[in-house]
Amino acid sequence: MSKAPLEGAVVAVAGAGGPAGRATLLRLAEAGATVVASDADPARLAEAVDAARYAHGGATVTGDTVDLLDLGAARDWAARTEREFGRIDGLVHLVGGWRGSKTFAETDLADWTLLEKLLIRTVQNTSLAFQEALQRSDRGRYLLISAAGASRPTAGNAAYSAAKAAAEAWTLALADAFRKAGGEDGPRAAAAVLVVKALVHDAMRAERPDAKFAGFTDVADLAAAVAGTWDKPASDVNGQRLWLTEQP
Template sequence: MSTAGATEADQGGQSPHARPLTVLVAGGSGASGIAVARALAAAGHRVATAGSDPAGIRAAAQKAGDGVTPFTCDLAVLADVRQLRDDVTGALGAVDGVIHLVGGWRGAKGITDQSDDDWDFLERGAITTLRNVSRVFFDDLATSASGRFAMVSSTALDKPTAAVASYAAAKAAAETWTLAMADGFRRASGAGGSQAAATILVVKALVDDDLRRTHPERRFPGATDVADLASAVVRLFGTPSAELNGARLRLAD
């Protein structure tokens, strides 16, 4: 999914007469969330960002710019996600897209030192949040003419190593759930299915300008810039669902 030479239409930008979509960026406080929210808003969408720290998610929304509305929510708590749906719908309208950027990373030396604390962290961040958000917003996405769900996964699943066993297992579970969502969209609305799509975006790592400035000695080989991730996310809304539903799209170099 190269971004070179892409037009506004290629990037999924809204025409002046198109209905603006409401897109939730789950995990909007980090560099990737800011970049994705900024790009979606620039394309003409109404953007909601969600994070558990009120000050953090507000600051991130300000960095993302106009058209981005922050909401505080612990996405690992199902009741809180249900409240989030009510809040976002009330403020911005029914949700047409969910971009899941919650996760985190933990590693070890091998199999025997994969800790329970690390697994609990990864299960909560990578799996539980995704399960909650997908269950709460599934019907909204399935009934939207432009419904899109996307998660970010890792090339670590291509050839898992002992050092990243817990991380790779958590990402694999999240991918499996997302593929099951894709099947749910196919089955929705009778024989015709839904126009919604669930997609996996695969990266080796994500990098941004602040990270490059903090570590000028590092080259970040194979990493995907958060701006390129954001462009890929925006294009999801301008690409036919048949090309996206159940797809695993590799953004890594």
């Protein structure tokens, strides 16, 4: 019987404390991965890690509070993870944030200042910190969760959409690095963008029982899509935008 793609893999999850992070930790642990989670909020992180451990008693799920705005801290996290577990097979980037306005004219550039840090700088730092370890893996994946608004920005979401578009471009540049490193044999690792309209989870449905959430992606479905990227060859995943909602 062949080994499942994530059995024995070591996967880091950045921004693991939110609903999407919780669902992803659960799905990866269920698939047999060792999961190394980080978040800027230690309380939320501890709750997410405990939930994954409780749901999957045999799983190794650890948590580390890491300042991903600090490249040195991100590099230390990657080095510590590889040293402790012997390998790194994935980085799932879930660090998020949103700011917007009613109209384009009302855009507050302070929103850009914040979103540039949350949505771009954290991607830069995690990709630079984890690239080499992912290339050493036989199944490395760098996965960015992005939004459809990056491809079709709306007037009130200029800062958010521009930041997401920049993060996508950065991730696809990493994909090109993986392609070049693989040479004629094709990439050993893959970087890809999973695109959603927005995310929904049970607490949101409970708060708004009459809402339709049309086109939204449930966090459990996102987690399944994340895990599913290990079911395909790196060459089929690398450099791709994987749409989980209708493509504009």
